[in-house]
Amino acid sequence: xxxxxxxxxxxxxxxxxxxxxxxxxxxxxxxxxxxxxxxxxxxxxxxxxxxxxxxxxxxxxxxxxxxxxxxxxxxxxxxxxxxxxxxxxxxxxxxxxxxxxxxxxxxxxxxxxxxxxxxxxxxxxxxxxxxxxxxxxxxxxxxxxxxxxxxxxxxxxxxxxxxxxxxxxxxxxxxxxxxxxxxxxxxxxxxxxxxxxxxxxxxxxxxxxxxxxxxxxxxxxxxxxxxxxxxxxxxxxxxxxxxxxxxxxxxxxxxxxxxxxxxxxxxxxxxxxxxxxxxxxxxxxxxxxxxxxxxxxxxxxxxxxxxxxxxxxxxxxxxxxxxxxxxxxxxxxxxxxxxxxxxxxxxxxxxxxxxxxxxxxxxxxxxxxxxxxxxxxxxxxxxxxxxxxx
Amino acid sequence: xxxxxxxxxxxxxxxxxxxxxxxxxxxxxxxxxxxxxxxxxxxxxxxxxxxxxxxxxxxxxxxxxxxxxxxxxxxxxxxxxxxxxxxxxxxxxxxxxxxxxxxxxxxxxxxxxxxxxxxxxxxxxxxxxxxxxxxxxxxxxxxxxxxxxxxxxxxxxxxxxxxxxxxxxxxxxxxxxxxxxxxxxxxxxxxxxxxxxxxxxxxxxxxxxxxxxxxxxxxxxxxxxxxxxxxxxxxxxxxxxxxxxxxxxxxxxxxxxxxxxxxxxxxxxxxxxxxxxxxxxxxxxxxxxxxxxxxxxxxxxxxxxxxxxxxxxxxxxxxxxxxxxxxxxxxxxxxxx
Numbered sequence: 001x002x003x004x005x006x007x008x009x010x011x012x013x014x015x016x017x018x019x020x021x022x023x024x025x026x027x028x029x030x031x032x033x034x035x036x037x038x039x040x041x042x043x044x045x046x047x048x049x050x051x052x053x054x055x056x057x058x059x060x061x062x063x064x065x066x067x068x069x070x071x072x073x074x075x076x077x078x079x080x081x082x083x084x085x086x087x088x089x090x091x092x093x094x095x096x097x098x099x100x101x102x103x104x105x106x107x108x109x110x111x112x113x114x115x116x117x118x119x120x121x122x123x124x125x126x127x128x129x130x131x132x133x134x135x136x137x138x139x140x141x142x143x144x145x146x147x148x149x150x151x152x153x154x155x156x157x158x159x160x161x162x163x164x165x166x167x168x169x170x171x172x173x174x175x176x177x178x179x180x181x182x183x184x185x186x187x188x189x190x191x192x193x194x195x196x197x198x199x200x201x202x203x204x205x206x207x208x209x210x211x212x213x214x215x216x217x218x219x220x221x222x223x224x225x226x227x228x229x230x231x232x233x234x235x236x237x238x239x240x241x242x243x244x245x246x247x248x249x250x251x252x253x254x255x256x257x258x259x260x261x262x263x264x265x266x267x268x269x270x271x272x273x274x275x276x277x278x279x280x281x282x283x284x285x286x287x288x289x290x291x292x293x294x295x296x297x298x299x300x301x302x303x304x305x306x307x308x309x310x311x312x313x314x315x316x317x318x319x320x321x322x323x324x325x326x327x328x329x330x331x332x333x334x335x336x337x338x339x340x341x342x343x344x345x346x347x348x349x350x351x352x353x354x355x356x357x358x359x360x361x362x363x364x365x366x367x368x369x370x371x372x373x374x375x376x377x378x379x380x381x382x383x384x385x386x387x388x389x390x
Numbered sequence: 391x392x393x394x395x396x397x398x399x400x401x402x403x404x405x406x407x408x409x410x411x412x413x414x415x416x417x418x419x420x421x422x423x424x425x426x427x428x429x430x431x432x433x434x435x436x437x438x439x440x441x442x443x444x445x446x447x448x449x450x451x452x453x454x455x456x457x458x459x460x461x462x463x464x465x466x467x468x469x470x471x472x473x474x475x476x477x478x479x480x481x482x483x484x485x486x487x488x489x490x491x492x493x494x495x496x497x498x499x500x501x502x503x504x505x506x507x508x509x510x511x512x513x514x515x516x517x518x519x520x521x522x523x524x525x526x527x528x529x530x531x532x533x534x535x536x537x538x539x540x541x542x543x544x545x546x547x548x549x550x551x552x553x554x555x556x557x558x559x560x561x562x563x564x565x566x567x568x569x570x571x572x573x574x575x576x577x578x579x580x581x582x583x584x585x586x587x588x589x590x591x592x593x594x595x596x597x598x599x600x601x602x603x604x605x606x607x608x609x610x611x612x613x614x615x616x617x618x619x620x621x622x623x624x625x626x627x628x629x630x631x632x633x634x635x636x637x638x639x640x641x642x643x644x645x646x647x648x649x650x651x652x653x654x655x656x657x658x659x660x661x662x663x664x665x666x667x668x669x670x671x672x673x674x675x676x677x678x679x680x681x682x683x684x685x686x687x688x689x690x691x692x693x694x695x696x697x698x699x700x701x702x703x704x705x706x707x708x709x710x711x712x713x714x715x716x717x718x719x720x721x722x723x724x725x726x727x
Contacts, residue, residue: 138506143474150506154498160464161499164471164479171427171453172475199495202464209459363509364543366567369596369643 028282029236032250035257038310040318048251048261054325060101060256061320062334064093064313067117069338070126071287073345074116074133078291082349083133087114091254091286094312095219097121098259099187099281102267105147106174106184110162113151114219115189122148126341130349137355155190156197159216162188163203166212166270175213176273185213185270187263193224195240196232204244204276213270215263216241216278219253221285226298241278253281254312284310357383402589409579411556411586412442416480418557419564420450426564427472429456429465430482430518439484440520440579462492469515470499478514478564485576486521487530493538500569501544515569516560520576521549522614522664523711526704533701534613534665539571540642540674547642548595549573551616553584555639558592566595573641575614582617598645600652604634607658607724610649610675612638615662615712622662622717633721641671649675650682657688658724662712667695689727694720 028034033048071089078086089096096117103109109118116129128141132151139150152158166186169175174184194200195218207214220237222229233240241248251262259281266277284307288295295304320326361368361376368376406414420426428443428450434457437444447455458465462483469479483489489496496517503513523532540547546568550556556574563570593599601616602623611619616637623633634652638644653659659679661672672693679691694712702710 137508140508142510143507144510149474150503150511152499154494157467157495157499160467160495161471161474163464164468164473165475166471167468168472168475168477171477198461198491199463199467202459202461202467205459205461206464206468363505363507365546366504366509366512371643 028250028252031236031238032252032282033258033262034252034255035261036255036315036319038254038315040315040322042319045258045261048258048265050257050261050264052257057257057316057320057325058330060094060097060260061313061316061326062337063097063101063117063120064256064316065334065338066341067097067120068093068313069342070116070120070345073342074130075287075291077130077346077349078133083130083291084135086133086291088285088287088290089114089116091284091307091312092219092221093117094256095253095259095281095283098253098256099217099263099279102260102263103187104184104267106182107187107267107271108147108149108162108165108169108184109187109189110149110158110165111151111189112155112158112191112194113153114191115151118189119146119148122146124148126345127348127352130345131352134349134352136352156194156200156203159188159190159194159200159203160206162186162214163207163210163212166207166214167210169213170210175271183271185215185267187215187217187267189217189219191218191224192220192222192229192232192237193227194218195237201244204241204246204278207276208245211273211275213273214276215266215270216276217263217281218279219281219283221253221283223285223289223295223299225289225293226295228299236280238278238280244278246276246278248278248280250280250282253283254310254315256312256316283312403585403587405583406553406557406586407580407583408550408553408556408574409440409442411553411584412550412560412574413444413446414586415557415560416443417446417449419480419561420446420454422561423478423564425476426478426480427454427456428480428482429458429469431458431460431465431484433457433482438482440576442518442574442579443482462488462490463495466492466495466500466515466517470495470503470513473513473515474503474511478516480516480518480564483517483519485527485531486519486533486535489517489519489535492517496539496545496569496571497542501542504568505544512567513569514564514567516563516566516572517569518560518572518574520579521573522575522577523701523704523707524577524614526707528704529701532704532707534663534696536571536573536641536663537665537670540671545569545571545642546596546640547571547573548640549575549613550639551575551578551611551613551637553582554586555637557586557588559595559639562592562595573613577614578617596640596643596645598636598638598640598648600634600648601637602633602635604632604656606632606656607634607660607721608649608652608656609633609635609717609721610638610659610661610672611635612641612663612671614664618712618714618717619662621714622721625714625718626721631721631725638671644675644678646678646682650679653679653683654686657686659687659691660694660717660720660724661691662694662717662720664696664711666698667693668698670695689724692720692724
């Protein structure tokens with residue numbers, strides 16, 4: 001990628017960064033790992049190629065269709081006032097399913113607040129995600145049951161937790177033993193915006209320093225609310241990894257096959273004790289940042305239209321159909337399943353009960369302090385004083 | 391420094407400094423529970439800049455006494471991950487004024503994860519912070535940030551004041567399933583020695599203690615100001631005033647029982663801390679005492695503390711810190727009502 005020494009694109013300080021990060025690379029650039037083109041053509045890669053069974057491919061398709069429905073339903077539920085807010089994953093289905101399906105049961109995943117597709121892969125009831133965005137709780141699932149952490153709202157904070165968790169795995173002797181059922185690793189999710197956070201950069205430094213088994217999985221969806229990737233980085237994000245002393249790879253985040261293959265390889269590297277990897281899943285946020293956002297104020301619809309042509313689900317469907325791996329009955333079955341999921345989520349969300357006011361006092365500490373007991377009992381007595389008055 | 395402590399390994403009693411008490415307490419906690427890890431800047435071979443972790447890496451290995459990169463948020467954030475994996479990390483923040491890069495992780499993550507997870511994810515982390523002034527240091531090395539943490543639900547905050555408490559309280563903080571901000575009066579690390587008898591049973595961690603009984607006025611102190619308060623009580627006794635001194639020990643939650651009981655008896659209270667007076671612990675103590683002991687009070691609760699300035703240059707720090715005379719002045723003012 002670097003311009004040769006006599007190139008006019010090269011300055012005394014190295015390559016012209018405008019060239020490195022210019023509009024010519026909006027397709028992800030020549031180093032983008034891809035196994036399935038937007039047109040549904042299966043292509044091969046010298047390092048990250050894998051054979052996928054028909055069942056696996058149908059599974060990816062089903063997963064992506066269902067999590068897209070989950071996302072669309074949740075957005076609609078917000079519009080109907082049933083959710084306070086929703087962080088949309090539209091367009092990022094392949095990145096999340098490819099990564100989520102590459103994770104083994106003993107691995108641990110640290111999400112941001114947008115990893116609904118990964119949560120799906122970890123077996124979470126999507127109503128748990130809706131409960132959080134409805135305001136019933138801050139995430140009512142057991143991280144240890146699913147090896148899937150709670151959603152983390154502060155940008156990038158969880159990358160340090162992931163690194164520390166991976167350091168714990170090292171101390172537990174579950175890294176580099178050669179036993180595929182024992183060796184484990186961690187996936188740390190974050191986005192292009194978070195790549196500017198100090199915590200993320202500190203996580204890179206700690207993980208590199210201790211050779212921790214963590215895969216830093218960055219979904220570069222090009223937008224941090226209204227700020228384009230150019231505001232966060234003047235070089236391709238995956239290239240930053242080199243400066244921290246571990247490998248970085250840019251994968252087509254709209255290609256579920258490539259994302260799966262690259263994540264699996266990075267996870268295996270970590271489980272084997274070879275340390276961290278940065279995976280940049282190059283994708284696009286087709287929706288708004290959240291339901292409170294208005295992307296028409298800051299980005300061109302042309303961009304969105306061009307990314308529509310790279311849809312992660314359409315290319316798999318084309319490939320499956322063209323190769324006779326699915327029939328109309330299968331596609332109809334998945335569509336019906338998606339409708340059923342939508343119905344379940346709509347009804348389930350509306351039926352989620354509000355917590356009682358006293359729930360706010362629970363679990364501040366391992367055991368309730370006297371101070372909190374007095375406040376809770378005082379509040380309960382206060383509320384009870386209104387009972388019977390109209 | 392810490393190694394100058396007189397140790398009598400034959401019996402159970404030894405004379406130790408605060409630094410040695412903390413060191414022995416950390417060692418005992420690590421022996422008792424293999425999940426206890428230490429992490430921080432320079433805590434390994436060097437034993438920490440104050441030598442509190444002296445010799446521990448040599449005996450427990452680099453996997454349990456971890457020299458970290460110089461990044462406080464990274465230290466606390468990775469400790470969160472280790473706690474999620476079932477460890478009990480004890481992290482050292484090198485100086486009080488260096489805790490702020492970790493403030494977000496402490497306030498938004500450490501303090502809230504147990505709550506966020508409905509109790510499913512415990513956060514048994516101890517964050518050790520040498521605090522307070524009086525060592526002639528440069529900026530950011532003499533601060534008293536306790537109120538910032540005591541104001542944060544989900545955290546517990548304690549301050550030790552003497553070698554024996556240092557030994558017991560650090561072990562109790564490590565055994566606690568809640569995150570504990572553990573404040574150590576750095577000026578006292580290598581100052582006074584005390585007799586440690588390991589065969590005794592310590593009081594519970596989150597309790598305050600009367601360290602000098604009295605009948606006329608209650609002095610409330612913690613960490614470095616306990617010594618100042620004791621000297622003030624001694625001096626007041628010479629003027630015929632019987633001053634009770636309470637070492638608060640726990641700052642969040644507050645153990646108000648002994649405090650209220652004392653003030654109901656004495657009718658007067660003065661709070662002494664090095665932290666800025668405005669919205670410091672003294673403000674909360676004053677409010678609670680007033681709410682609970684209104685009819686017992688002979689005078690308003692008075693506060694003696696650092697002025698509401700940034701910590702000054704060290705040549706004038708003794709004028710910033712509450713000293714014997716300023717405490718006695720407050721005692722006098724209380725009796726003037």
